């Protein structure tokens with residue numbers, strides 16, 4: 001379970017996250033949706049114990065991230081928006097490195113690596129240097145490395161980025177299984193159709209604040225819109241702007 005209360009993160013005078021409150025229950029996939037620069041990645045880095053909050057409270061599985069970020073990093077599997085990998089290691093070397101840092105018993109590590117490598121179909125890349133891999137394959141390496149220590153909580157920042165349809169389906173099934181097992185998952189995406197199918201609840205973040213929260217159905221009802229995309233555009237005040245831009249394009253082309 002994740003509890004976020006009045007969380008603020010300031011970079012100088014800029015409040016990237018401006019007092020947000022939400023909870024992610026056990027066995028729940030919570031979608032964090034918002035336009036570029038709205039504060040999603042900043043929030044997720046704080047939940048993962050990577051960035052310190054300026055103020056507010058974040059509790060991950062009963063651990064306060066400000067008090068014990070190292071313990072939070074043990075509990076959480078975090079997939080950053082841009083994979084942070086060692087270019088000159090092979091995936092196998094990288095998984096072994098992650099395994100030793102995370103103190104995963106050797107046999108367990110090997111078993112989990114084999115399972116995920118097979119699931120994402122990257123067997124033939126295991127001996128290549130990470131720096132030479134395609135964007136999607138690097139994303140798979142990043143995903144696998146985040147799941148090796150059997151985390152109770154998953155923080156996935158644009159995790160479907162670069163995945164082909166088969167791998168995206170595999171990841172989706174994995175997440176549904178994790179949910180079934182009672183884990184908490186925070187999931188950011190710009191693909192609203194995906195959020196619509198996978199998230200139990202979503203929070204719409206705009207200028208560092210959560211401006212709406214609920215199930216997709218509740219949000220549609222609240223905004224009197226038919227699709228999550230229309231809800232999103234309405235809430236982020238982009239609907240009229242998009243219509244204007246489309247008209248201008250039509251006139252110009």
Ligand SMILES: Nc1ncnc2c1ncn2[C@@H]1O[C@H](COP(=O)(O)OP(=O)(O)OP(=O)(O)O)[C@@H](O)[C@H]1O
Pocket residue numbers: 011014015016034035036037038039040041042043081
């Ligand atoms: N290290 C930093 N120093 C200064 N400003 C930052 C830093 N990290 C993020 N910001 C700013 O905080 C705001 C929120 O950024 P964040 O990366 O959280 O947005 P996001 O919702 O994840 O965006 P995107 O959808 O484009 O990934 C932006 O204005 C960004 O420029």
